[in-house]
Amino acid sequence: MELTQQDTNSKENRPEDPELDLYTIPSHSSWFSWDEIHETEEVALKEFFDGSSITRTPKIYKEYRDFIINKYREEPSRRLTFTEVRKSLVGDVCLLQKVFRFLENWGLINFAASSSEGEIPVVGDDERSKVKIEEGVPNGIRVVAMPNSIKPISALPSVGNSGDAADNGFKMPALASYSDVFAELMKHRGLVCGNCGEVCDSGHYKCTKDDLLICVKCFKNGNYGESKSVDDYKFNECFQNSGNHGALWTEAETLLLLESVLKHGDDWELVAQNVHTKTKMDCIAKLIEMPFGEIMLGSVQRKGNSSDLNGNLNNSKQVHLPSAEHQENAKSGVQHDEQTNENELNGDTENEGPPLKRKRIASLLGDDGSLMKQVAHISTMVGPHITAAAAEATIASLCEENSLSREIFDGEDECVTNGLLSPTADYEAKRVLEGEDSEIKERSSQSEDQDASCNKDDIPLTLRIRAAVATALGTAAARAKLLADQEDREVEHLLAIIIGTQMKKLNCKIKHFEHLEMIMKKKHAEMEELEEFLISERISVLQRALSAGVPRWRGHSFVKY
Amino acid sequence: MVMKGQASNSWKSTAVKFRMPTAENLVPIRLDIEVDDQKFKDAFTWNPSDPDSEIVVFAKRTVKDLKLPPVFVTHIASSIQSQLADFRSFEGQDMYAGEKIVPIKLDLRVNHTLIKDQFLWDLNNFESDPEEFARNFCRDLAIDDPEVGPAIAFAIREQLYEIAIQSVASARESRISKKGRRGAEYALASKAGSGAVDIVKLFGHKSSVLRKRKEWDVYEPIVDLLSNEEVDALEAREERIAR
Numbered sequence: 088m089e090l091t092q093q094d095t096n097s098k099e100n101r102p103e104d105p106e107l108d109l110y111t112i113p114s115h116s117s118w119f120s121w122d123e124i125h126e127t128e129e130v131a132l133k134e135f136f137d138g139s140s141i142t143r144t145p146k147i148y149k150e151y152r153d154f155i156i157n158k159y160r161e162e163p164s165r166r167l168t169f170t171e172v173r174k175s176l177v178g179d180v181c182l183l184q185k186v187f188r189f190l191e192n193w194g195l196i197n198f199a200a201s202s203s204e205g206e207i208p209v210v211g212d213d214e215r216s217k218v219k220i221e222e223g224v225p226n227g228i229r230v231v232a233m234p235n236s237i238k239p240i241s242a243l244p245s246v247g248n249s250g251d252a253a254d255n256g257f258k259m260p261a262l263a264s265y266s267d268v269f270a271e272l273m274k275h276r277g278l279v280c281g282n283c284g285e286v287c288d289s290g291h292y293k294c295t296k297d298d299l300l301i302c303v304k305c306f307k308n309g310n311y312g313e314s315k316s317v318d319d320y321k322f323n324e325c326f327q328n329s330g331n332h333g334a335l336w337t338e339a340e341t342l343l344l345l346e347s348v349l350k351h352g353d354d355w356e357l358v359a360q361n362v363h364t365k366t367k368m369d370c371i372a373k374l375i376e377m378p379f380g381e382i383m384l385g386s387v388q389r390k391g392n393s394s395d396l397n398g399n400l401n402n403s404k405q406v407h408l409p410s411a412e413h414q415e416n417a418k419s420g421v422q423h424d425e426q427t428n429e430n431e432l433n434g435d436t437e438n439e440g441p442p443l444k445r446k447r448i449a450s451l452l453g454d455d456g457s458l459m460k461q462v463a464h465i466s467t468m469v470g471p472h473i474t475a476a477a478a479e480a481t482i483a484s485l486c487e488e489n490s491l492s493r494e495i496f497d498g499e500d501e502c503v504t505n506g507l508l509s510p511t512a513d514y515e516a517k518r519v520l521e522g523e524d525s526e527i528k529e530r531s532s533q534s535e536d537q538d539a540s541c542n543k544d545d546i547p548l549t550l551r552i553r554a555a556v557a558t559a560l561g562t563a564a565a566r567a568k569l570l571a572d573q574e575d576r577e578v579e580h581l582l583a584i585i586i587g588t589q590m591k592k593l594n595c596k597i598k599h600f601e602h603l604e605m606i607m608k609k610k611h612a613e614m615e616e617l618e619e620f621l622i623s624e625r626i627s628v629l630q631r632a633l634s635a636g637v638p639r640w641r642g643h644s645f646v647k648y
Numbered sequence: 649m650v651m652k653g654q655a656s657n658s659w660k661s662t663a664v665k666f667r668m669p670t671a672e673n674l675v676p677i678r679l680d681i682e683v684d685d686q687k688f689k690d691a692f693t694w695n696p697s698d699p700d701s702e703i704v705v706f707a708k709r710t711v712k713d714l715k716l717p718p719v720f721v722t723h724i725a726s727s728i729q730s731q732l733a734d735f736r737s738f739e740g741q742d743m744y745a746g747e748k749i750v751p752i753k754l755d756l757r758v759n760h761t762l763i764k765d766q767f768l769w770d771l772n773n774f775e776s777d778p779e780e781f782a783r784n785f786c787r788d789l790a791i792d793d794p795e796v797g798p799a800i801a802f803a804i805r806e807q808l809y810e811i812a813i814q815s816v817a818s819a820r821e822s823r824i825s826k827k828g829r830r831g832a833e834y835a836l837a838s839k840a841g842s843g844a845v846d847i848v849k850l851f852g853h854k855s856s857v858l859r860k861r862k863e864w865d866v867y868e869p870i871v872d873l874l875s876n877e878e879v880d881a882l883e884a885r886e887e888r889i890a891r
Contacts, residue, residue, distance in 0.1 A: 170785060176857060178749070178770075179749055179773060181769070181770065184780070
């Protein structure tokens with residue numbers, strides 16, 4: 088049995104009636120009812136109602152409509168296509184198409200279906216692929232190769248936009264990738280020696296005890312830092328990745344690259360030919376950097392390196408930690424992993440060699456779907472203490488990187504402690520965002536005085552994005568936790584109800600049996616009375632017979648006389 | 649008869665002037681020309697209201713684009729012209745446009761895609777749009793090859809054209825025969841054309857328009873992607889059959 092619950096466009100599920108299924112349809116379709124045909128339908132599909140043919144009657148229309156809607160509701164998350172239903176319905180396909188379109192336009196079907204499914208970019212269809220990319224940056228071309236992807240959480244643009252009420256000009260290029268946002272700071276700095284503060288170009292020495300890096304020069308000079316000796320340092324060869332891969336990639340080039348890859352797949356010669364200005368290596372490198380580069384290259388690394396990925400997603404995860412700190416069990420047992428991977432994370436990973444970099448960059452905003460899943464999964468495993476400990480450690484390391492970010496965190500911390508009092512995640516998110524906004528303003532004025540080596544406009548932008556991303560993740564996690572709790576409570580509640588009803592059932596049965604017993608007893612009593620009565624009657628009859636002088640019967644012969 | 653009860657516009661005199669029973673009156677044109685061992689095959693739709701001067705222009709452009717020998721120009725032009733003339737010869741006449749739902753079958757190969765499908769089409773629906781059907785088809789089944797859609801639309805049009813021509817012929821017959829109107833029309837509905845479906849049986853009160861499950865795969869589209877070898881094999885077979 089099902090009931091349509093006509094909600095507004097909110098996606099909340101109000102679990103009031105656990106026995107009925109809820110389906111969301113837009114409020115402008117609230118006229119819909121299973122048992123009747125509304126005027127809207129009659130007007131839009133008048134062919135069925137003008138009696139022009141026996142192939143088009145209201146009854147037939149109702150059958151079509153009910154079938155299509157039921158078919159959709161068997162699996163509301165997938166987009167029902169016309170071709171799927173038309174094979175099961177008898178009738179002119181053009182007319183069926185019309186009915187299908189009507190239902191779809193009114194949101195009675197395909198309302199909750201994910202729209203990115205099935206829209207595999209068509210090669211050469213520039214308009215479409217462009218629109219897709221702008222729509223949801225990381226999810227731009229999310230091919231259905233990830234079958235378990237939950238509904239895309241468009242963390243980046245929406246959060247960025249909402250967090251920017253005060254600020255305008257929050258514009259990222261359409262193909263903003265992880266490296267644009269998160270790796271820029273890295274690019275500027277390279278590895279910096281812990282001692283002398285210079286950039287370590289060639290190798291660097293890493294202390295095995297601490298996480299201190301010193302450059303080759305310092306090592307030679309014997310400046311090992313306090314209380315350390317030669318033995319403590321390990322040499323790390325610096326694999327300088329050709330940082331820029333030859334100039335910047337413009338939007339047009341990236342677009343061209345994507346199209347060519349889609350068309351030619353692995354054939355890098357052709358791809359390089361198409362993208363005239365970049366060599367084969369550049370193309371490959373660029374692709375790898377892109378959020379979905381690994382999907383396109385068919386890499387299988389991601390799943391296996393889940394913990395690494397989570398750990399490697401240093402900045403974005405760490406940023407949201409303060410906001411999540413006070414939430415027990417909130418997502419990130421990821422922090423747990425981060426803690427263990429701490430040592431690898433400090434400073435740049437750029438110099439750890441191409442494979443690592445690849446993994447790291449692959450763990451981006453574009454992977455929000457699987458990341459959240461992992462987050463949710465791990466949150467069930469890890470307790471709050473680990474979260475708190477990891478949070479502190481990671482914040483410390485993060486702050487080393489950039490003084491501005493420390494200010495953000497401090498600012499957020501304050502807001503967060505304020506937010507401790509407010510229960511809901513939404514509210515907290517708003518607060519954090521507000522706090523963030525004010526921070527942004529402060530920061531933007533501060534950044535004016537910054538180093539000229541840093542791109543002035545970019546730092547606030549990227550940090551903003553990072554903070555925004557972090558809060559988004561945080562709120563999502565918090566909400567997930569709340570929902571999980573709610574689920575638990577519901578389950579208990581339901582169990583209690585079930586037990587209650589069982590008890591009642593038993594009670595009823597017992598009463599019934601008692602009732603029966605009582606009836607039996609009464610009957611028994613009546614029977615006994617009857618018996619006695621009969622006996623007494625017999626006695627009285629015999630007595631009268633005797634007193635009347637009738638001799639006792641002796642048998643037939645006697646009567647004959 | 650059950651039909652009498654309905655508001656039966658369709659059962660009155662429904663002689664309509666001949667035209668393609670689709671929203672756009674486009675004629676399917678098929679070209680199959682062989683000159684000196686060079687073959688040219690094509691299929692497309694033509695708008696009969698275009699001036700005839702366009703035919704030669706089109707032929708010339710086709711030959712130029714496909715780099716065919718110039719002798720093809722005349723062949724192409726004359727083929728198109730004769731098919732158009734056929735179409736126009738029907739145009740003045742009446743065709744029967746009663747209640748007719750016909751099954752349309754698709755069985756075609758376009759480059760690497762093989763398509764088999766079957767569905768019902770209302771001949772009486774003059775707003776029908778084979779191109780839109782083809783578009784939805786390709787979109788729902790995520791067909792990449794852009795040549796498939798037009799091929800499907802063309803196949804549908806061709807079949808509709810055939811049936812339309814037959815209904816002209818049968819309309820002519822009914823005028824010749826002296827039977828009563830009603831009876832003749834009903835008889836035509838069940839006889840004329842290639843197996844129009846029995847409407848009463850399918851849409852009457854007693855039946856349901858939900859198809860039985862076992863028939864679902866008959867009416868379900870089948871799309872196959874062939875490998876190069878399969879395509880070559882099929883083409884070779886087709887040629888053999890043609891000869």
